Amino acid sequence: MTIGFIQDALxxxxxxxxxASISNPPRAIYGSCALTAAIGHSCRYLLMSDAWCGMHIIPxxxxxxxxxxxLAVLLAPRIKCPAEACFSPALLPMxxxxxxxxxxxxxxxxxxxxxxxAFNHYLYLLMSNGLTCMFIILGMVVGATIxxxxxxxxxxxxxx
Amino acid sequence: MVTTTSMMNCDPSPEANEVKNFLAEYAAxxxxxxxxxxxxxxxxxxxxxxxxxYVGTTIMPTYILLSIxxxxxxxxYCSIERPKKGGINFNLNxxxxxxxxxxxxxxxxxxxxxxxLDEIAHSPHANRWVVLLLVALAxxxxxxxxxxxxxxxxxxxxxxxxxxxxxxEMLRHSxxxxxxxxxxxFLSSVIGATxxxxxxxxxxxxxxxxxxxxxxxxxxxxxxVSDMLDGHYICSFSRFMNAVILTFCLxxxxxCGLLVMEQSWF
Numbered sequence: 001m002t003i004g005f006i007q008d009a010l011x012x013x014x015x016x017x018x019x020a021s022i023s024n025p026p027r028a029i030y031g032s033c034a035l036t037a038a039i040g041h042s043c044r045y046l047l048m049s050d051a052w053c054g055m056h057i058i059p060x061x062x063x064x065x066x067x068x069x070x071l072a073v074l075l076a077p078r079i080k081c082p083a084e085a086c087f088s089p090a091l092l093p094m095x096x097x098x099x100x101x102x103x104x105x106x107x108x109x110x111x112x113x114x115x116x117x118a119f120n121h122y123l124y125l126l127m128s129n130g131l132t133c134m135f136i137i138l139g140m141v142v143g144a145t146i147x148x149x150x151x152x153x154x155x156x157x158x159x160x
Numbered sequence: 161m162v163t164t165t166s167m168m169n170c171d172p173s174p175e176a177n178e179v180k181n182f183l184a185e186y187a188a189x190x191x192x193x194x195x196x197x198x199x200x201x202x203x204x205x206x207x208x209x210x211x212x213x214y215v216g217t218t219i220m221p222t223y224i225l226l227s228i229x230x231x232x233x234x235x236x237y238c239s240i241e242r243p244k245k246g247g248i249n250f251n252l253n254x255x256x257x258x259x260x261x262x263x264x265x266x267x268x269x270x271x272x273x274x275x276x277l278d279e280i281a282h283s284p285h286a287n288r289w290v291v292l293l294l295v296a297l298a299x300x301x302x303x304x305x306x307x308x309x310x311x312x313x314x315x316x317x318x319x320x321x322x323x324x325x326x327x328x329e330m331l332r333h334s335x336x337x338x339x340x341x342x343x344x345x346f347l348s349s350v351i352g353a354t355x356x357x358x359x360x361x362x363x364x365x366x367x368x369x370x371x372x373x374x375x376x377x378x379x380x381x382x383x384x385v386s387d388m389l390d391g392h393y394i395c396s397f398s399r400f401m402n403a404v405i406l407t408f409c410l411x412x413x414x415x416c417g418l419l420v421m422e423q424s425w426f
Contacts (some may be wrong), residue, residue, distance in 0.1 A: 010301075011304045012301075014297055014298060018296070018299065019378070020246075021294040021298075022291065023247075023248040024252075025251060026250065026251045026293070037167055057352065063354060080254075080258065082257055085250035089376060089378075091378065093302060093305060097302065097306060098322065098369050100373075102369075103368030105418075108415055116367060129172065141381055149390070150191075158257075159261055160263040
């Protein structure tokens with residue numbers, strides 16, 4: 001449990017740094033980006049683990065994303081960077097990649113089926129994975145963006 | 161009297177026309193580097209006020225409309241700019257936001273601000289080889305987060321390395337981004353599927369699923385929601401559609417990759 005928690009934090013930090021580097025951020029941002037990603041992702045891990053809350057992945061992602069957004073807004077004035085540059089890469093490790101992959105796979109399988117029972121099964125897989133994936137992303141993005149609008153004063157004066 | 165062209169034809173107390181040119185270029189760069197609408201509007205208003213003028217903006221997906229008028233309503237100018245497309249660039253976003261505050265706080269004159277804008281627009285990108293390595297490492301650790309084992313991580317690392325290199329090279333030749341995403345997703349999924357074929361590791365499915373994830377347009381999705389919360393629905397919808405189309409190209413590339421590799425589940 002503890003090892004899983006630490007691993008989760010470490011790997012999400014590496015992922016955040018790598019994905020941040022695609023969008024050419026200022027150097028100062030890497031540290032806080034890794035920190036927010038690690039805290040956010042391990043928070044989701046705790047919320048979802050059965051020993052703690054055993055929460056469903058959609059509300060857990062939303063709460064974790066809200067935490068990431070709030071942290072990013074608070075850290076932004078210290079590193080003198082816009083808040084969105086800090087939390088966008090930090091959110092990426094939470095993208096439900098496996099659900100997205102299963103959706104695409106189910107779609108392909110569904111298209112090439114001729115029998116009704118099998119078709120319905122793959123259609124069910126397509127819809128359940130697709131809906132979960134969509135709502136995780138929606139919850140994540142909305143959760144992370146709300147703090148920026150709640151603390152407009154801080155988030156838009158960060159680069160002053 | 162004829163004045164010499166010192167400091168690039170720059171007047172310390174600028175006329176509305178010059179301010180308009182400056183703000184239009186600023187807005188075009190800021191929109192092109194993937195800033196949200198609320199940031200563009202706030203930055204522009206802040207700087208216009210420092211120059212003693214009012215600015216009105218309409219931000220549309222493919223152009224930005226500016227209208228500037230002086231406080232005494234003597235002059236008013238309009239300008240339509242197309243965004244300077246250069247991909248998402250947080251460094252530009254940060255530098256330009258800093259510039260707007262420096263102007264607003266009176267630390268920079270108009271001439272200096274114009275010079276700074278020029279410098280910022282030509283600021284260099286990060287080293288592409290470092291970025292390539294970091295992205296590959298990031299995607300490999302992403303694989304770990306989804307429960308992949310060491311061998312799957314290695315497969316994902318190689319798949320990302322090749323796919324991202326292809327993306328960089330194709331973008332350098334300014335090929336359409338949608339086609340680039342399709343090709344990169346195809347290449348990465350073909351390499352990602354090798355785990356399945358040669359039975360490497362216990363989690364080949366996770367490796368295949370993760371191998372294309374570095375192509376997900378995360379920032380456009382986030383910007384779309386930010387614009388939606390701010391009430392810029394048209395811009396929000398356009399950013400969202402843009403991201404959806406890129407995601408669709410990614411899925412198409414993945415599907416073609418899977419079809420070519422003839423996975424066991426067909």
